[in-house]
Every structure is written in C-alpha cells, then in structure tokens.
Amino acid sequence: MRKIRFLGCLLLLAGVGLAGDDYSDLFREAAAYTQQGKYDEAVIKYKAALVIRPDAPEALNNLAVMYYELRKYADALDTASKIWAGHPELRSAALIAGMSAIQCNRPKEAIAPLNQLLKSDADNRDALLALASAHFALNDFAEAARIYERRTAHASDDSTAWYGRAICYEHMAESASKELSLMPDGAAYSKRLLGEYLQSAGDGVLAREAFGQSEELTSTSSGEALKQYETARDLARKSRESFEHLLQIAPDSWQADVFLGDVDRQHGKLDSALAHYKKAVDKQPGNPGPLLGLGTTYWEMGNYGTASTYLHQALTLNPNAKQAVFELANIAVRRHADAEAIPLLKQYLAAQPDALAARADLGRAYFHLGRYEEAVPELMKAAASDERGDIHYQLFSALKKLGRNEEAAVALKESYALKQAQLKRAQRLHSAQ
DSSP, rough: OHHHHHHHTTTOOOTOOOTTTTHHHHHHHHHHHHHTTOOOHHHHHHHHHHHHHHTOOHHHHHHHHHHHTTTOHHHHHHHHHTTTTTTTTTTHHHHHOOOOHHHHOOOOHHHHHHHHHHHHOOOHHHHHHHHHHHHHHHHHHHOOOOOHHHHHHOOOOOOOHHHHHHHHHHHHHHHHHHHHHSSSSEEEEEEEHHHHHHHTTOOHHHHHHHHHHHHHHHHHOOOHHHHHHHHHHHHHHHHHHHHHOOOOHHTTTTTHHHHHHHHHHHOHHHHHHHHHHHHHHHHTTTHHHHHHHHHHHHHHTOOOOHHHHHHHHHHHHHHHHHHHHHHHHHHHTTTTTHHHHHHHHHHHHHHHHTTTHHHHHHHHHHHHHHHHHHHHHHHHHHHHGOOHHHHHHHHHHHHHTTTTTTHHHHHHHHHHHHHHHHHHHHHHHHHHE
C-alpha cells in the first residue's frame, strides 16, 4: 500500500472542534507533524488530544493511520477497531483495521471491517485485495479467487489481482490433484495429470513415462476419479491462463518474476530461477514470496545454509508460510538437529496432516533420537509415498530395534522391491533419451 494512499485517509479538523480550544490546537499540531513526515511526534499530539476527548473518532482514525505508517500494526488494529463499527462513515478506519489484522497474522479479524467498507465502496482496490489476502491466509482459496476475479473484472490490468488469482487456482489445483492421487481408483488420472504437466514443460521422455503408466491403470479407474481429474485439470488451466495474462500485462512486475522463477525451478532450471527471484526481491524487498522462492531453490540445490537464511526471512515476514516451516524442518533433519526439527514438523503437520514427506521426516527425526516407538507409526504412514525404498528401509531399521522381526522382514522386502523398480525405471528412461 502506497504511503500517499494512507495519508489520504487522514481527516481534516473542520467541524470537529472550536478554534483555539486545546483539543483543536493539538489536532492541528499533529496534522502539521504528519505533513512533515514526523509520525512519532504526530502520535504524541493525537494521544494528547484523546486525553481531552477519549472517544473522538477523527483523532482515533488519524492515530490509527499514524500507527500503520510506523508499522505498529497491533496498535493500529487496536485503535481502528475502537471506531470502525460505530462510525461506518470513516472508511479509512475499517481499512486500517482490516489491513492491520492481516499484518498481525489475525486474518479472521480482517474480514468484518473490510466487508463493511466494501458495502459502501464496492470497488475499493485496497479493501478487495486485503480481503482476498485474508481469505487466502485462512486457506479459503476459492473465496479468495472469487474476490480477485471481482477485482480483475473491474480492472483487467491489475497485476497484483491477477497474480493472487493465479496463485489461488494453483493451490486449488494442487489440492484437487492430491485428492485425486488418494482416491482408490485415482492412480491412472493422477499419472495423466503428471504427464500433461511434464508435456507442457517440454520434458517429453518423462511425460511418455507418466502417460504409459496412466494407460496401464485406466481400466481400473472409476467415474468419480474421472470427475476429480477433470476438476484438477480445469483448475490448473485457470491458474496457467491467469499467469499468462499477468505476463502479458506486466512482464516486468515482481509477480511475473516470481512466476517465472517458479516455472524455472519446477523445470529444474535453478540458476535461472534464482535470477528471477532475486529480481523480485529487489523490486519488493519486504515481500515474503520471492524470499521463499530463493529459500526453496537453494534447498533444492542442497545449499542448506543459504536456504535457511532466506526461509527464516520469509517466515518472519509471513508466519503462515507453511512451506518455509517444512523446508527448515527438513534441513534440521538432514543436519541431525532432530530436537529442533520435531516441533517444526508437528507445527507443519497440524496444518497439513496428510503431508507424507513431513511424516517421513518426523519418523527419521524420532529414529535418530532413538525414539523408535514414535518413529514407527510416522514411517508407516509415510510408506505410501515411498518410491525409492528409503522409507521402508528406515521402517525396517526401527522395527528391528524394537524386536518386531517379522514386520521388519516385510518392510525390508518391500524396500528391496522398490529399489529394484526405481533402478529399472532409471534404466528405461536412460535408454529412451
């Protein structure tokens, strides 16, 4: 939000006091300090004015604006919340209350004031984007997408709204794809989705591999799986089209750089991805998205020290960045800082209970600490995602430590079978190239 936009929220003194009284004098002094950019001094004067008139809405409004300018978001929220419900004419109070709630990581509290503001100012850009952001933070991606679409329908060149819309559809597509992969008959369509993605990425060899597995499984797939596949594919299409529109209208925007960084990272072009994310950081240094992209890319490169730095920065700016929590936990497990990893993994799994990669890491952390009884159930849950046999081998080791030899033998056998299948797949792909 631009500073000039917030300063436009300030109220003039006219009509709120008699010339020459103490309250009016303090209010004018505060306004003068504001014009000079001396916000700390303005706060002192507004607070002094409020000693004289504790419930004066215009002073509370302006004080809330000052707090927001000073990034004292908790104070801004507390101050704006005192007046927005009782004074619907003070639209700025509702806006400051909503945006401060988001900054304080209290998105639920943002919704009521922002909705009230939009009743009287339906096309208010700041309120719409803030409301969408609040729903996004609450994982209500469908509602957030609806609000972003409302904004893009009114302003087709709003790159921030198009980026938000694309990200919402991307999250929805990922969720739908995950649901598909967990359906009893969804394996074929899940592989088909993967093949379509790989094909669009230009990776023909891996795409043919995925399509081949899809054909092998299609005969067992149900109508429900097909319906879910079509839902996931449609959401992925909407995300892709939104990103493509973003690139058309704002090829030099920070959002476009983040998108291009994401695409390059997913396609294995990690150096190019880093370049895009760094451009985005230069354009938006206080935005957690590009920092998370940098952290994730360095994590994928195995540069865990640099990755940790960026991931911590992203998490400081956005405590809801679940991906950063998982990657920091994964780094801790890899470094055998298991006592540090466990609370992070529990935090992540509280929000993402079906994340099998996190289950595997939690099982490994418990194993490293000799807590085998706790490791086994986590590894058993994660075993469904094992493609290389590593999780089953860890499970075998934990079961062996507990003297559960028959179960251990089964896990070892499955580990060996998965490793052999992975080797054959690698050989097949190598011969196809």
